[in-house]
Amino acid sequence: MKTPSTSPHRWRLTADTVPYVLLAPFVILFLVFGLFPLGFSLFLAFQSWEPSAGLNTMKFVGWENFAFALEDEWFWKSLRNTAWLALVSGVPQHLVSIPLACFIHNAFKRWRNAVIGAYFLPYITSTVAIAMMFSSLFSTDYGLINQGLMALQAWLPWGTPQAPTDWLGQAENIKPAIAFVVFWRYVGFNTVLYLAALQTIPKDLYEAATMDGANAWKQFFYITLPSLKPMIFFGITLTIIGGLQLFEEPFILTGGRGGTDQAGMTTAMYMYRTAFEFNDFGTASALSWLLFVVVALLTWITNRAFKPRGGGA
Amino acid sequence: MKTSRFFKDRLSPIAAYLLVGLGAVVMLAPFYFMFVFATHSRTEIFNLPPPLLPGNDWAFNLAILTDKIPFWKSLGWSLYVALASTALTLVFCSMGGYAFAMFEFKFKKSLFLLVMGTMLIPSFLSMIPTFMVMDALGWIDQPRALYIPGAASAFGIFLMRQFISASIPKDLIEAARMDGCSELGIYARIVLPLLQPALGTLGLITFIASWNNFIGPLIVMRSPEMYTLPLALRSMQSPVNTEWGALMTGSAIATLPLLVLFVLSSRRLIDGLTTGAVK
Numbered sequence: 001m002k003t004p005s006t007s008p009h010r011w012r013l014t015a016d017t018v019p020y021v022l023l024a025p026f027v028i029l030f031l032v033f034g035l036f037p038l039g040f041s042l043f044l045a046f047q048s049w050e051p052s053a054g055l056n057t058m059k060f061v062g063w064e065n066f067a068f069a070l071e072d073e074w075f076w077k078s079l080r081n082t083a084w085l086a087l088v089s090g091v092p093q094h095l096v097s098i099p100l101a102c103f104i105h106n107a108f109k110r111w112r113n114a115v116i117g118a119y120f121l122p123y124i125t126s127t128v129a130i131a132m133m134f135s136s137l138f139s140t141d142y143g144l145i146n147q148g149l150m151a152l153q154a155w156l157p158w159g160t161p162q163a164p165t166d167w168l169g170q171a172e173n174i175k176p177a178i179a180f181v182v183f184w185r186y187v188g189f190n191t192v193l194y195l196a197a198l199q200t201i202p203k204d205l206y207e208a209a210t211m212d213g214a215n216a217w218k219q220f221f222y223i224t225l226p227s228l229k230p231m232i233f234f235g236i237t238l239t240i241i242g243g244l245q246l247f248e249e250p251f252i253l254t255g256g257r258g259g260t261d262q263a264g265m266t267t268a269m270y271m272y273r274t275a276f277e278f279n280d281f282g283t284a285s286a287l288s289w290l291l292f293v294v295v296a297l298l299t300w301i302t303n304r305a306f307k308p309r310g311g312g313a
Numbered sequence: 314m315k316t317s318r319f320f321k322d323r324l325s326p327i328a329a330y331l332l333v334g335l336g337a338v339v340m341l342a343p344f345y346f347m348f349v350f351a352t353h354s355r356t357e358i359f360n361l362p363p364p365l366l367p368g369n370d371w372a373f374n375l376a377i378l379t380d381k382i383p384f385w386k387s388l389g390w391s392l393y394v395a396l397a398s399t400a401l402t403l404v405f406c407s408m409g410g411y412a413f414a415m416f417e418f419k420f421k422k423s424l425f426l427l428v429m430g431t432m433l434i435p436s437f438l439s440m441i442p443t444f445m446v447m448d449a450l451g452w453i454d455q456p457r458a459l460y461i462p463g464a465a466s467a468f469g470i471f472l473m474r475q476f477i478s479a480s481i482p483k484d485l486i487e488a489a490r491m492d493g494c495s496e497l498g499i500y501a502r503i504v505l506p507l508l509q510p511a512l513g514t515l516g517l518i519t520f521i522a523s524w525n526n527f528i529g530p531l532i533v534m535r536s537p538e539m540y541t542l543p544l545a546l547r548s549m550q551s552p553v554n555t556e557w558g559a560l561m562t563g564s565a566i567a568t569l570p571l572l573v574l575f576v577l578s579s580r581r582l583i584d585g586l587t588t589g590a591v592k
Contacts, residue, residue: 013496015416022412022500023424025405026465033462034431037442044442051445100336103329117579118337121344124571124582126525128543129564132550133343136350136557142359144346188340192583245435248527252547268437275441288438295435 044285051281065286075287077262078270079294084175085250085266086243089182093190093239094232100187101194102224116195119188127185131252134181138167168253171263178250178264185249186242190235197231198224233306237299244295247272267291347568350561358557370558377559378549383538384563387545390456391567394541395523398460402519403512405465410473411504415486432467436528444532458533459526459541469515472588476511477504514585517578521571542567 013021045065049058069075100119108115122130137144146164153162167177201224209219247268250258258265258273265273268291275284350358353368378384412418413425443462452458481504489499505512530541537548546563549556575582 015490015496016418018496019412019416019418019421022408022416026409026428026470027424029405029462029465030427030431033443033446034434034439037439037446038434040442040445041439096336100333103333107326107329113580115333115337116583117575118340120579120583121572121575122340123586124521124525124575125344126543126564126567126571127527128525128546129347129568130343132546132560132564133347135550135555136358136561137343137346139359142361142363144363147361147363184340184343189586192587196587241435245437247437252527252550255550255552271437272440275444281441281445284441288441292435292438 041285041288044281045289047282049282050279061282065283066290068283069286069290074262074265074270075267075290078258078265078267081175081262081264082244082246082266082268085179085182085246086240088175089179089186090236090239090243092183093187094235097187097190097235098194098225098228098232101191101198102220104191105195105198116188116192119191121188122185123189125185127248128252130181130185131249134177135168135253138177140164140166140169143167169260171259171261174254174259174264178253181249181253182243182246186239190239193231193235194228197228201227229306233302236306237302240298240302241295244291244298267294344568344572347561348565350558351565352562353558355556355558358561371562374556374558374562377556378563381549381556381559382545382563383540384545386538387540387542388566390539391524391542394456394459394526395520397456398464398523399516399519401460401464402466402469403516406469406473406515407505407508407512408500409465409470410475410477411500413470413474414477414481415483415504428467428470440528440532447533453533454536454539455533456539459529460523466519469519472515472585473508473511475588476508481507513578514581517574517582518585521574521582524567524571 046060046062047058048061048064104112104115138146140146141164143164145167150162150164165173167173205223205227206219209223214222245268246266250264250266251269251272253259254264256273258269267287271284271287271291274280274287349364349367351374352371353364354370354373357364357368357370375384409428413421413428447453447455447458450458485503486499489503490496494502525543526541527543527547530544534540534544537545540548542563546560546567549560549563
């Protein structure tokens with residue numbers, strides 16, 4: 001029984017005030033740890049500042065940090081590395097996961113969950129454990145990957161024995177090694193996305209096509225792929241956004257420094273190093289905003305490329 | 314004609330099964346070797362041929378591990394942060410999701426857009442100022458710097474809202490209100506119990522994310538005594554003389570709880586992690 005005016009619990013929540021109380025944690029945490037850092041990062045991008053010298057040594061420098069970054073050879077190098085890694089690890093993820101998902105969807109019943117689980121497992125494993133695992137597998141002289149490759153070369157009739165590959169030490173091998181680890185880690189996640197999308201395609205579409213005499217390939221190209229288009233768009237967007245932010249895998253695999261000749265240094269890594277290794281918070285903030293512009297631009301381009309033009313409705 | 318049918322109907326499915334199976338082996342092999350190497354000394358790991366079966370140097374590796382890094386302490390911090398993060402996230406996200414699913418209020422639309430919008434902010438953008446905020450708050454080397462900031466996550470709030478709108482009827486809440494149940498009572502005694510399956514999913518996801526979190530502790534945990542497991546393991550990596558056996562033992566111990574969780578709940582976890590995409 002509610003008697004609002006005479007209630008002894010005047011602080012008692014009512015249906016009008018309760019949503020604001022319920023959302024207060026989100027709002028407070030967002031203001032302190034979301035909005036403020038974001039604004040402050042934009043502010044910092046126009047300041048020259050070395051944190052060790054104290055807050056009062058901050059100085060407004062206009063666009064200088066951006067100009068510096070745009071003329072910085074390492075920034076462009078890191079951007080090229082990032083693009084290379086995003087492309088070489090990203091494209092195969094989708095080329096493999098779409099057919100894989102179709103096959104699992106059609107052909108697996110009893111073992112379905114086990115197979116999906118096997119492909120998905122790397123996604124929920126700690127990057128550090130993964131990177132450590134691969135560091136030992138990639139090791140030059142006795143690593144299992146080189147051992148396997150050499151055994152393969154000795155066994156294949158046309159193979160010629162070669163010196164073991166220095167995967168994580170030699171500049172030209174670092175990126176392929178990192179790209180493989182990233183591919184390995186995310187291919188299962190994409191497969192699961194496509195499996196979810198495949199379940200929403202109506203079965204009678206295929207039945208009708210079979211009646212009309214369309215073979216499996218035709219059905220794949222004329223029914224499955226077009227129906228998957230929205231998910232392909234979503235998956236590729238996620239891959240682009242994630243790939244351009246790549247940090248943990250290359251950071252740990254190259255010992256935090258980007259490897260020989262910075263061949264494995266991504267832009268996010270360069271930003272981290274600029275801040276915490278070179279102590280230049282202003283330039284690091286400018287770098288993070290430049291990277292943000294690249295991410296936003298590419299997301300927008302993907303959006304344009306996939307959405308039908310001129311509002312077909 | 315006959316052979317082509319043979320290829321199509323018999324051989325190509327077999328080839329496809331083989332490929333999928335081979336792929337699954339490639340996915341799982343690194344885990345297998347992590348566990349095998351965890352039981353071998355460093356010299357054995359780099360033998361020719363390398364060990365393919367478990368050995369018996371596990372205790373020896375663990376001794377090196379606990380000698381080089383404060384391993385048990387790091388394990389404790391990881392567990393503590395993951396549990397605190399899970400508990401706090403469940404409370405804050407269920408609150409937020411409940412508000413969006415069951416109430417009409419001013420600014421509801423714009424607040425919801427804001428929540429969803431935070432998912433679009435890339436984490437690298439606020440990395441540096443987050444460090445400065447933590448520094449200003451005196452939260453460097455404090456576990457709360459790891460479990461408080463992300464506790465009202467957009468993903469969690471969205472997941473909770475979806476579940477509540479789909480499975481808890483508004484009439485039930487109205488009826489409880491009519492019967493004089495307090496707002497807090499409705500949340501605690503009606504919404505939370507009905508929300509259990511979704512809380513389980515979000516709890517699992519939060520626990521795993523926190524357990525694996527690397528960038529967060531990398532920014533705020535500065536002294537080795539406060540390192541969580543991923544940071545501690547990474548600190549063992551050195552250009553020369555990495556203790557691979559011990560490192561694999563540590564990685565295996567860090568991975569084992571997740572493997573168990575995953576085997577017990579893979580369906581639920583996978584569904585939860587992909588909800589945003591499907592709905």
